[in-house]
Amino acid sequence: MKMMTRLMGAAVIAASALSSAPLQAEGTLVIASSQVPRHLNGAVQSGIATAVPSTQIFASPLRYDENWEPQPYLAESWTVSDDGLSVTLNLVKNATFHDGTPVTSEDVAFSIMTIKENHPFKSMFAPVEAIETPDTHTAVIKLSNPHPALLLALSPALAPILPKHIYGDGQDVKAHPANAAPIGSGPFMLSEFTPGEAIVLKKNPNFFIEGRPMLDEIIIRIINDPSALLIAMENGEADVYPFMAGSQEIKRLSEADHLNVTNEGYAAVGPINWLAFNTKSPKLSDVRVRQAISYAVDRDFITKALHRGVSTPQRSPIIESSPFFDAAAVTAYDVDLEKAKALMAEAGFGDGMELTVDYIPGPAEQQKSIAEYLKSQLAKIGIDVTVRAAPDFPTWAGRVGGHDFELTMDVVFNWGDPVIGVHRTYLTDNIRQGVIWSNTQSYSNARVDEILAQAAIEGDFAKRKALYSEFQALVTQDVPIYYINATPYHTAYKKDLVNAPMGIWGTMHPMDQVHWAK
Template sequence: MKRASIVTLFLLFCCGLCPPQSTTAAPNELTVIMKSPPMHLNSALTSSTQSIQIATQIFASPLRYDLNWTPHPYLASSWEFSEDKKSLTLHLVPEATFHDGKPVTSEDVAFSILTIKQNHPFKTMFAPVTAVDTPDPHTAVIRLSHPHPAILLCLSPPLCPVLPKHVYGDGQDIRTHPKNIAPIGSGPFRFVEMKAGEYAILEKNPTFFLKNRPVLDKVIFKFIKDPSSRMMAMSQGEAQLFPLMENTRNIARLKKEAHLAVTNRGYEGIGGHTWLEFNLRKKELSDIRVRKAINHAINRGFIIEKLHNNLSSSSTGPLTPQSPFYEPEVESYPYDLKKAQALLDEAGCKPGKDGVRFSLTLDFEPGLPEQQKMVAEYLKSQLRRVGIDVQLRSSPDWASWAERVSNWNHDMTLAIMFSWGDPVIGTHRSYISGNIRKGVAYSNMSGYHNARVDELLSQAAQEMDPVRRKELYGEFQKIVVADAPMAYLNLIPFNTVYDKRVQNVFTSIWGPLSPMDTVYMK
């Protein structure tokens, strides 16, 4: 990419997004609903959407993405790869300052990338980074052990907050740093206050490096755990934005409100879907015929139509249709109880006098009942029809569920998985055999091992040609769906409900996990 002035690049990115100047004297505020409060606001340490939603308003990142998966300048006005693709040079805007007035430099970028590499749960993001050179204050050179096609996406808002080195590099443990709950960044909004369990308040950054941004004067995040109270807040106008909403009955209800609008745009990068994951260490589930039988016993149309009010859609494999690498031509498992029973017979799982062939436990994540508990109850009744006795096991909280299934003390579990934009970031972890790590949630908990899949994912993680990369991921998807370590169920119907006065919701594949500097109230 040729180097260009930040003004020119800003105008290109903003084309069509810039709001008219507000003529109202009323406060230009936006109240956003969140279902639960964040543990902290340092997104260099976590993949929690609760933290990221707020952190991306406070911290800027080197790049940002539009709805077409195209990278745009942010803290970096331009960038270029070396000929061998083993280094990426970022040219930083000279105007950027942190909220305390200190300039943003290449030292801050280097510190941030290495901090994320060491502390973030997504180890694959910056695993190829060997060093970050800082030849001058506005140039950062990222050195890679091999070409890394996902590196640009890794430098975008949800994944790469640029931290002030002079604040976080003071020798204190960054995981418990006091500024994690009152951060200083260079993003469009400054931290004002966070009251535990109730709200977080941000105000406009008057020295933001992008001219005429942000437009909002204040953003208030309200943490409302009670579903009825969340609905009332939107219905009565106490809040104007409710992102990451997946309860289809509530979505349908709020759609009827004249002052509200609903959109499912802006979740392409998150790529959420629900699957039934098998523990392949279990004797019955180690047999591919049993796994295929369970697939055929599931009526996905019932889940979508009856449980999700036709607002979700079927998941067909490890990548969602919004991914540039999605492969639709994979093995399908149409609902067929007779075929399921025949496969179980073939596997030697004969029914006893009570009609039961064998028993399995089924865990599910707490929260999101439409995507978990209700689906688990349906699967229990459905698998009983082919002779599989299913015992449901609930967990009091996410940590309890994760402790159980990550230590392989389960037979099957429902899980909610995000692709996080690039397969290297969010998908590889569930399929690479080297990622079978006891005690780590979402890390190939099934114990799946296929040498060809390992080879394909290793090649795809280094392939810079998008056409060739799509071919590699296409073969990967076909193999995995045929091997059936999971039964893919449905895409999570994430929607954003918002007051019709709110404009520019949302303009990035990261949706609510992206900066709201172009959002304004009409």
């Protein structure tokens, strides 16, 4: 066995929400957010809205520092077998859930298997065959094949450890009442959750890491009005605003003397803004229609004009900053209206068609503005587009997860490694009704399935890169998705905040070391 014991790193990350009170008590962090969580259990729900509070409430086996190195968390050490088919987690012995129940290996085993069965990222723990629990503080993960991203998948936003004594009662974990009032073993405990309005987290006085957390309280309050959110940051009513992507808000808050604005903290996120096609729609099942729409959209206009240059073009399912991106493999679909019209005619839609496009409410410049641009741009090739708004995120997610859409704007993360964040969108066996950020496009290509299965177990980087090059070539030819831009996430935070969100997971990381200089 190869020992991989790590010392706890010092890097920590902040979170996301908004307060109405102009004055904050000492030890309180107010986070501004437009993200509306459906619930707070990150074991069965991905996305910013859930991950930010979930990573405070629940602890995970490992956490990662700013150098992409795994660090101890619930697991004080771990070993990986020489054949890569077994990972042993040696748990800390003083961790308890917020109700006082000790955290044991049974909780770890239950949680990982629950995530495997219920999380949108089906490929994340696919090789996990079983988890043995030889004693109270040892969990042995047994794999069917080596998993190059397993340790990364044990991060806070991806592997929250649930209390088996609460979630193991036979109820559907995705609809469990505890999701709205979760009990974890993380640095903060849920005090209040008012859906669509506020999340209040209080310090866990029995947290298993001595001297932490360093804050007394985190308030996450959701503000749907972008102007009100910016005013709160400018007036000092809110302390942190993460996942900020609009060019005007980035510029405006950069001018505030009491704030720092940074694009650091998103290295592992890999956010891609894209236009997704429901490939089961009779109008969109013909690849020529999808290609026609792709040739009609001008991503350079979007990034340079609509986004005022803060966004960079994205041409691939793999974020272009990744070492697995291959520019030579992708079909970029540079704008060509004549070619688009010819493809529409070949597909039998020379007289045009009608389509509806949805978008995520909230980040208007990255979502609504592009949807409205599509209406005018696609009219040039005979497509009459109706822009369909949603009153809130859960409504949009219900439509898309339920496959009740034709076109939709979306933001989807690579999550550090393709096997975690990319595979889920394209695997045939991940077409799952009612699960957002699965294969909601209903895309199916047998060769893509084969390639991704091989890439998920390949340990040699060069061979893995070659597999992902073929994958990118096939997917951009089939175009179940038109890739637009890398989302330009920034974080604004008060200058006297110590240990602000600079790590690889940004604010989707425990905030046990965040504190005020004063």
